[in-house]
Amino acid sequence: MSNGSLNSLTKHGTVLGHPSGLFVLFFTEMWERFSYYGMRALLVIFLIGAIDVENPGWGWEREDALSLLGTYALMVYLTPILGGYIADKMIGYRSAVVIGALLMTLGHASMAVETPLFLYIGIGLLIFGNGFFKPNMTSIISKMYENFPEKKDGAYTIFYMGVNAGAFLGIMLCGYLGEKVAWSFGFGLAGIFMFLGMLQFYFAKPIFDGIGDKPEATTDEELEIPEGDKLNPFSLLDKILIGAFVVLSVIWIFNDPLSKIGEMPILPGGAEGTVANSVILTALVAFLVLLISRLTRYTPLVRDKMIAVAIFAFFTVFFWASFEQAAGSMAIFAKDYTSRALAGNTAMIFKIVDTIITIIPLAIITWVLYSLFRMTYKKITLSNIILGLSFVIIWGIVIYKLIREFSNTGTEVPATWFAILNSLFIIMFAPLFSRWWESKYNPSAAMKYGIGLSLLGVGFGFLVFGSLSIPQGAETAAVSMIWLILAYLFHTLGELCLSPVGLSYLSKLVPGRMIAFMFGIWYLAIAIGNKLAHFMGGKIDAIVSQYSLSTFFLIFTIVPIASGLLVMALNPLLKRLMHGVR
Incomplete structure (x- = not known):
């Protein structure tokens, strides 16, 4: 009202x-x-x-x-x-x-x-x-x-x-x-x-x-605290862990391109040396300790809901690590491995x-x-x-x-043209998915995640099949555009299952006074996914030279589908943690 x-x-x-x-x-x-x-x-x-x-x-x-x-x-x-x-x-x-x-x-x-x-x-x-x-x-x-x-x-x-x-x-x-x-x-x-x-x-x-x-x-005194709940102010240890995570992460983030592009590494050994790996692992441990210590200090109901959000954020990393290949390895596939020169009736169509x-x-x-x-x-x-x-x-x-x-x-056809398909398919299919979510067949959050991740993997499966004819080590090829079009279609369908619902569930599960902190966690998950996407995408030449382009895309087929099946298996647990929130 x-x-x-x-x-x-x-x-x-x-x-x-x-x-x-x-x-x-x-x-x-x-x-x-x-x-x-x-x-x-x-x-x-x-x-x-x-x-x-x-x-x-x-x-x-x-x-x-x-x-x-x-x-x-x-x-x-x-x-x-x-x-x-x-x-x-x-x-x-x-x-x-x-x-x-x-x-x-x-x-x-x-x-x-x-x-x-x-x-x-x-x-x-x-x-x-x-x-x-x-x-x-x-x-x-x-x-x-x-x-x-x-x-x-x-x-x-x-x-x-x-x-x-x-x-x-x-x-x-x-x-x-x-x-x-x-x-x-x-x-x-x-x-x-x-x-x-x-x-x-x-x-x-x-x-x-x-x-x-x-x-x-707004001061803490002005916040409305539900009965049976309590505030959880950041302790000195929390702030130290946040500082350590931020500093170590920023060093690792900028060490990567500086090592590869400018040959000016911040850390000894470059982007993938022992020191760099130790730095990012230490940052990850600091973050996990922070998250776990804060979760244990909430009331059981709030703690359960926030654990559910953390699990969804975890799977969000895997989704974006694959989906964001669109700006990297899929753009390379469009430019160097796709037949884009058209003539005659095909060009006119x-x-x-x-x-x-x-x-x-x-x-x-x-x-x-x-x-x-x-x-x-x-x-x-x-x-x-x-x-x-x-x-x-x-x-x-x-x-x-x-x-x-x-x-x-x-x-x-410009190599960039294929990237418009995501927006085009969203405009075409978003109303259908919206009606699905409003019907009696509306899946649970975990099932939506599982379907989204699986569809994403299927999209890469088309690129695996389309790349089978490309020989090992090839730097160029001319496979049909249909494989890239089908990949974008299934990626978009997967996005419609997962991306819009993530923030919606976060807003429903997390109390208002904690929303900023959990939004930060959520965007951090997406950020990590984006960095992983292009870190893995950067391995395309090494994998193609040693194995094949199909093998490269097979990684992004298996990982999302496996993640999707895992989150579906966690559906009963997530339902309990969400305490009736749909």
Whole structure:
């Protein structure tokens, strides 16, 4: 039941039954995801690209490129913990979003320079910018719907569509310009839309009515503690363990790329020496001691629920360690091992399909933009003008792309194009999964995890089968695109089973006063998964030279399926630990 007047939520007009402010956030997040996924789709392909071609890359070793990507992806999931804290305690959510967007704009601009120094500066700016931006957009939505919980699920669904729309357009357009025209165009385009997104958000301030301002501080005395529960303040030992874990982890994280790329290891023996292994194991032990010691100090009911969250977080590591091959080894498979040159009728069919899947989503998003204009043009005129300009540029690039492609008889599918399939399949299948979760056949949390992990493994199984004809040690091949398309399909189905439900169960299981700590644990699990993904992905050349490409993908087939079966076997235990939470 609502705790406030609906007029207070909708007084600035509605779009699709939700306040216009939600759609300002929708488009701001869309441009941020446009820039993030557009850049990420290009990074590895650019770094490993040949240096003696018309649009030269840097000719890096695959392991080096994936080492850098892994550290970047890991830090992207850790800095939001700090950025959320700063916003909550010091500057407020809206200011944090603006600062984050500005830092990311500068980061993309730096990468467009295409020199090693500016590449590293750019990645650093993107990491810190993301830390300010990522957690605070969702915090603004949470505040906006604070008194209207019954409308919150619909709001997050709309917001999630903005995420996927941005990823879809960013990968398609940044990837196309980067691969077909010039890498700096792709990196630069990501920065342009991040900047326009920041301006659109900044000048929309009047319709937020103070939402996202710095909140008032809350003391422990003001927290509502359920009967039979108790606070669990951090002890001196807890803080020492946190410090040890953070310091040792950061040393290991940066030692990896510095050892491989710059040959400037922080630790003796490089990235995989005895010292490096000892450091990360010590960090892991410190974290486990911290987690176990804190869990034992909670009341039995809370302890059980938090143990359930920790188990789900553990399996989350395995999911992302495989799923995030999309940005690394699967991008390499698309670039070097997939037949992408099309001619004749096949080329024309691809161009028509590509046109349809580009124009229809863009037309729908443009209609949403028009609906927002009608409601808010007089209230946030400058914001809407900037947003309108953004779409004029987008349509211009799309028309340029289509004219350029249809003027040629054949085509070469960009290696980055396959990455759009994830967003496309999410948009196609998310409504079906949503209905499944709302039906009487809704599986338990453990079963959803098991199904998701198993589908992920099946997706890699298609790559195993498709790679069977590639000889041992081969650095290039030309297998059918169908295997990569099927892999992305099953990976997306697995993601829909696991990814959206994880945070939902966390919010249901963990008491409000502990949510920040457990969100930190959750993002840490995703961060570790991302780093492991590209650490393992970096072994592709070693495994291919000694065994085969099929063997490499077989690892990512067996591990997720085995993990999925294990979490299904734990279903009775997890049900007991969750104490009736579904």
